[in-house]
Amino acid sequence: MADSEEAGEARNIASGVTGSVVVQAGVIHGGVHIHHQPHESAWRSRLSATSILSMRRDVAAFTGREDELRDLVGAIGEAGGIHAIDGMPGVGKTTFAVHVAHLLADRFPDGLMFLPLHGHTAGQRPVEPGAALASLLAATGVDAQAMPAGLDDRAALWRHRMAGSRVLLLLDDAVGHEQVRPLLPGSATCVVLITSRRRLESVEDLNPVSLGVLPRSEAEALFIRLSRTRDADPEALAELMELCGYLPLAINLLAGRLRHHPSWNLRHLVGKVSRTKDRLAELRAENLAVASAFQLSYDDLPVAERQLFRRLGLHPGTDIDSFAAAALDGRPVDATADRLDALYTDHLVDELLPGRYRCHDLIREYARTLTGHDPAAENDHALYRLLDYYLHCATTAGARLPDHRGNAALPRLKPGHLPDRLPDLGSVRSAREWLDAEHANIGSCLDRVARDRPVRSVYLADALQPHLEFRGHWALALAVQRTVLETARERSGEREQAVALTHLGRMQRRVGAHAEAEKSLSAALAIQVGRGDELGQANALINLGAARARLGNYRAAMADFTRAQELYGRLGDQLGRANALKDLGEVQILVGDRETATTTLALARELSVAAGSRRGEANALIGLGRIHYLSGDYPEATETLSRAHRLHVEHSGPLDEANALVALGRVHHLTGQYRRADEAFTAAHDIYTGLGHRHGQAATHKNIGRVRQATGDLPAAVAELTRAHDLHVETGDRNGQAEVLNDLGSLHEARSRLPEAIDAYRRAWRLTVETDSLPQQAIALEGLGRCLVESGDTGEGTESLQAALELCRQLKAPRTAQLAAFIASLSDRPGGR
The missing domain is CATH 1.25.40 (Serine Threonine Protein Phosphatase 5, Tetratricopeptide repeat)
Structure with missing residues (x-):
């Protein structure tokens, strides 16, 4: 059989987008959506009974491959391990692998997982191992906001979550061993199937399975079964199989043509293939017969469906829903949905979810070769309609998110042509779901059109930024902002440059690149001062102050936060002012001015409550709780920090919860409750590690080291404190280094090592x-x-x-x-x- 992607055979697939990857995971009997959960103890039992995203369905018409099936199933039964299925495009690698997975499903009670790696997807980069790991971790319940930032951290967490589980993982369309190796679970109880057009000779302990084209008898049997023909012309059938090159993909598509044309016979189909096989020079290097099959399918479409198919070739992303397709094609949504369904019926698109479609990579490449049939101006207008649609919906969805403040530094753009209907984005849930589904497509659009539409690209990146940051897609956010900044510098105004610089600096700060963040944010501030844009100045200042605080430049940080809160206050942005005051209060604590910090943080809390921000209130309470325990008022500190923790659990993300846990752990430590302190610090460390937040990791190593010292485990204390010091050095946090050095001094003193x-x-x-x-x-x-x-x-x-x-x-x-x-x-x- 053909690859299920290539043949368009995979139907009723439940799927979704994480980063730039479509992940499909689950078991045969699954079908119920699993909400993300951070605790490892629950994911396996829930995955075994339900599915986050279904494994591709088996193909009922699977034919042949008996020898390969026997060998591979036998090898898996004897030793488990890693198995690579390689072969040419269209040979049926994916279909074969999925069939094997279903045959063995009862041996893997913890589930079957399917991950496309897009090693040879036209117009798209192969999936980076870090993005692939993010998708796999999300499928096992790791919250996207808590995703590790580094590849090694993600790989370690993935191996940890897979340890002891019985899972079959199918990695589809791998580009090479560098892409695959970090994704291997490392557990003897897991089995990995890899499909690739390349031989993965560098992967250790790998069992290669090479698929060739079908033998003539199997090819003919497959065609007869799929086409349901009773035409008894063995010579025509043999000639047709030869023209197909015995390639399952071409066989599948030609069988579909014959099945839907009762007036045709085998000889007529042979004539059509023979006449069209030289038309697609662009695909000749890949496989002539596949291109001919695509051409036949396209020629058989009505005019309107041909146009939509060509327009799909313009789409920079990997999947599309009926709304975006309607924007791209300039047609009503319902009519576009009908045409997409017709393309699905003709095996030119796959339906991932109701109303969401994807072309296989070869079909997408073929569609792109047809875009030259339309005038360049029409293609440009189609892309710009798509960009306006994404901008309008991203802006609307972003406005539904909690604590949304918008960016008045960018005046609202009036969208151009929009579809006659738009998706429902009226709730927080629907807004999140839309952004989750589309952010990778939007990122691809920005890569494609940023140079031609720099201003709209900055607006679109600005609208997408809060979602990417909240969900933990920090690498994508950095890439997006670098792209729009580069084009804004060349082709748009200072305002757009300043906005892109501010977002870039914020994300650089998030990943611990504080020195780079200071440079970006200083440049943004200089532009906004020159323009007289006070809101732009405030946005740059609050982030610049945070970067400088991490670098130990407390006086400059306090000046930045003070100026930011003044500007926000003058502009009537009370939530912005509350955030700036909260940051100012934290630095005032660090320099020892607790009396002033108390006043500052109390005002930040008051403004947050007035603005309806429970997250802002909780952050202010953490600062006030710190002041209480630094002053020796441990009961008040415990009450204040416990309230902050509850608020963050109910209204915020894992990062805020971890910050509250660290503060609570400090009180437990200071009051001699070492077991509770250790539990709080360990829980916080797990969250920080999952998020890739190096400052948080350093803080928890430091505090766990203090607990180890207090309980007499001095060697463990030295190890924890040394790791904390190294992390603070890596991020340039000088105050963090000083804290750890003081702790190390105390530890050496306790061990009578005075020098x-x-x-x-x-x-x-x-x-x-x-x-x-x-x-x-x-x-x-x-x-x-x-x-x-x-x-x-x-x-x-x-x-x-x-x-x-x-x-x-x-x-x-x-x-x-x-x-x-x-x-x-x-x-x-x-x-x-």
Whole structure:
């Protein structure tokens, strides 16, 4: 049989888009949608009873391949493992692999999973391993916002979730071993089937299965079965199979033509194939017979369906719904839906979901060869209609999302021609679903048309940005913003450049590239100041301040946040002002000004509540909770942070929840509840790791190290703190480095390793002087003083302790009295002052 993609045989497929990949996963009897869930304990039992997205259905007319089936099924039964099915386009690799999966379904109670890798999809890059892993993890319940950012982290999480499971994974259309290797589950209980047009010779422990064209007898049997013909002309049948090259795809399509033309016979069909086989020079290198079959299918279409088919060749993405197709074709939605259904019936498109279609890569390539039949101006207008449709819907959907503020720095564009009907985007759920389904297509459109329509591209990227950020598609967001920035610099105005720079800097900050973010955001700010755009300035400033805070430039960060909240306030954007005040309050805590921070964060909370932002309220409460535990008021800190955690669980995403867990864990640690502290930090670490949030990972390693020290496991404490220090160095977080060095100094001190402790405290002190972090500076000076006194250098040690005492008094630190008493006791020592 032909590949189910190529032959158009896969029907009633439940599928969806994650990143730029269509993932299909589930079991034979599945059909119920599984909502994403972050806990590994639940996904397997639910996957075994239902399906997130169905495995492609088996083909009832599967014919032949008995020898290959026997060998492969036998090999899987004996050793499991990894099996690569290779062969030429149209030879039936996918259909064969799907058939094998269904034959073995009862051996894999945890499910069957199907992942197209688009190794040879015309007009589309092969799926990157990171994007493929994101799709696989999402299929097992990992929330998209909590997706690891790095390839190694995603691969590790994937292997962890697959450990011990019995899953059959089908990786379809792989481009090479580099793409496949990170996706391997690494579990002996899992089986992997890979289809590829290449031989994957570099994958270790791989069992290759090469499919050739069908033997003549099997090809004829397949054609007779599919066409349902009773024509007893063996010579014509043999000639037709030879013209098809015994390729299952061509056989399948020609059988369909004959089946739907009762007046035709085999000899007539042979004549048509013979006359048309040289028409498609573009596909001749791939396979002449396939191109001829495509040409026959196209020629048999009515005029309107031919036009739609050609227009589908213009679409830059991999799938399309009836609304987008209507925009592309300039026709009513219902009429377009009917024509898409006709194309599906003629095996020129596959139906992924009701109303959503995809061309196989070879058919899409063929459709693109036909776009030259239409005037270039008409093709351009079709693409621009599609772009306007995506812009209108992305803007409408984005406005439904929680805490949506819009971007008044970009005045609203009036869309051009829109379809007569639009998708229902009236609820948060429907808006999220539309954005989930279309964001990869929109990204492909931006790649295609950014240079010709730079202004609209900036608007579209701006509309898509909040969704990509919330869902954790940070790599795509970075790529989109870099694309539109490049074209905006060349072909549009300063306003568009500034917006693209602001979004780019925000995403650079998200992935821990703080120095790059500072450059991008400084450039955006300079443009907006020159333009006199106060909202643009505020948007750049709030992100610039966050980048500078991570780099330890606290004075500049506070100035940025102060100016941002003033601008937001003047413009009447109270939620923007609340966010800026929250960020300002957090930095005020870091520099030790807790009294001012309390006032700042209280106002941020008040404004958030007034704006109806429960997420903003929770973020302000976390800051207030920190002030409570730094001041020694642990009961109030516990109550405040518990409320913040509940609000984030109910109204926010995993990142916010992890931040609340870290703050709660600190209270548990400070009050001696080490088991609860460890649980909170570990849960937060799992979230940060899933998200690829390196600052959060460093914070949890640091706090887990503190717990290990408190419970006496000093070697484990050293390992955790060292990892935290390395992460802070990687991200350029100088205050984080100082904190960990102070912790390492305390740990060395507890182990009576005074030289190492003195070195750690000195390094921490130097960093705190650079960052103006007075609380950490006080800790460094106090630790340094203690160790110097203990080592016999009472003079310098006392000076350090006195400096620490002054800072503690300034900061109103709870340990001030204890430190003063210790300094006083030094005078009673021999040689003391």
